[in-house]
Amino acid sequence: MSPDRSIIKQGIADALPLFVPAIPFAFVIGVVIVDSGVSPVVGWSSSWIIFGGAAQLTLISLLGSGAAAAAAITAALVVNARHLMYSAAMAPVFQHQPRWMRRVGPYFLIDQQFALAILRADDDPKTFRTYYLSAGLVFWSMWQITTVVGIMLGPIVPVSWSLEFAVSILFLGLIVMGIDKYPKLVAALVGAGVTYLSAGLPNRAGLLVGAFVGILVGTVAERLRE
Amino acid sequence: MTDFLAIVAVGIGTYLSRGVFILALANKKIPDSVLVALQFVAPAVLSALIVALLIDSDGNIAIGVAEVSAFVVGGAVAYKTRNHILTLITGMGVFWLVRALI
Known part of the structure; x- marks a missing residue:
């Protein structure tokens, strides 16, 4: 087998198990799209236009709950601001890549892709590129398919199941699994508390106030810890 | 549109x-102060979102025993297993169960 094919196989084999945790997100996104009143085709287009589960869930849930578009867009972008860290970490690796790859690469840079790619930072440029695109295309195609399945199952799920609550459970799981030090716990609790206190603000602006204060207090707690 | x-x-x-x-x-380079702040984006925003999604259009929080039970059990399962599928199943299971009982 040529080295290229073995690298492609490696990329696929590494990506498939990492996709499993994304399956419930894909399913719930499908159901939320159907519930939200956003047209299914438009809702699904977020899978290839945004290609990021947490931001898609945030945007569609908020649009469906009657939030102003500007507030929903801002919230979804804030959710995805963590990608700036990935971009900065991957930038040196991508300097050895051709221009087309530097343009295409960021589109695939989801959480799981970053976790795999950063481990391959020392590969030669061609090997890295082959691996990166193989894994990225696995995540991408699986995401397109599973979100379509979610949308098709959406109308079958009775409204009385209140499956939109699943979004909250999934986000709680993301928070809990991401907390590796107490300032992150502080950021989460303050974010929730301040959002609760500013619930009366129009256009769900309380969400952004809560998020901002949470980030601020988390940063301060981190400084105090050092 | x-x-x-x-x-x-x-x-x-x-x-x-x-x-x-x-x-x-x-x-x-991203300034170190920004890198520090970026780590707190995910926990702060996601928890703010959880609360925001439970606020109805009149600005009232629609949260009861079922939701709180689901958060407690789901959170514990997430912490123990680090598994999104199990977290979703147990969280929603508790939510439905408690809602049916009360």
């Missing part, structure tokens, strides 16, 4: 957040 434009706006913003350093600022 508004929905589609909102998706496109988030799509462009997401691509830029993933690409800005790869495309343009490869030699620029």
Whole structure:
């Protein structure tokens, strides 16, 4: 087998198990799209236009709950601001890549892709590129398919199941699994508390106030810890 | 149409957040203070979202025993197993169970 094919196989084999945790997100996104009143085709287009589960869930849930578009867009972008860290970490690796790859690469840079790619930072440029695109295309195609399945199952799920609550459970799981030090716990609790206190603000602006204060207090707690 | 434009706006913003350093600022470093703050984006925003999604259109929080039970059990399962599928199943299971009982 040529080295290229073995690298492609490696990329696929590494990506498939990492996709499993994304399956419930894909399913719930499908159901939320159907519930939200956003047209299914438009809702699904977020899978290839945004290609990021947490931001898609945030945007569609908020649009469906009657939030102003500007507030929903801002919230979804804030959710995805963590990608700036990935971009900065991957930038040196991508300097050895051709221009087309530097343009295409960021589109695939989801959480799981970053976790795999950063481990391959020392590969030669061609090997890295082959691996990166193989894994990225696995995540991408699986995401397109599973979100379509979610949308098709959406109308079958009775409204009385209140499956939109699943979004909250999934986000709680993301928070809990991401907390590796107490300032992150502080950021989460303050974010929730301040959002609760500013619930009366129009256009769900309380969400952004809560998020901002949470980030601020988390940063301060981190400084105090050092 | 508004929905589609909102998706496109988030799509462009997401691509830029993933690409800005790869495309343009490869030699620029993110200031350390910003890197520190970025770690707290996910926990702060996601927990704010959980609360925001439980607020109804009148600004009241729609949270009862079922939701709180689901958060407690789901949170514990997430912490113990680090498994999204199990977290979803137990969280929703408790939510439905408690709602049916009360």
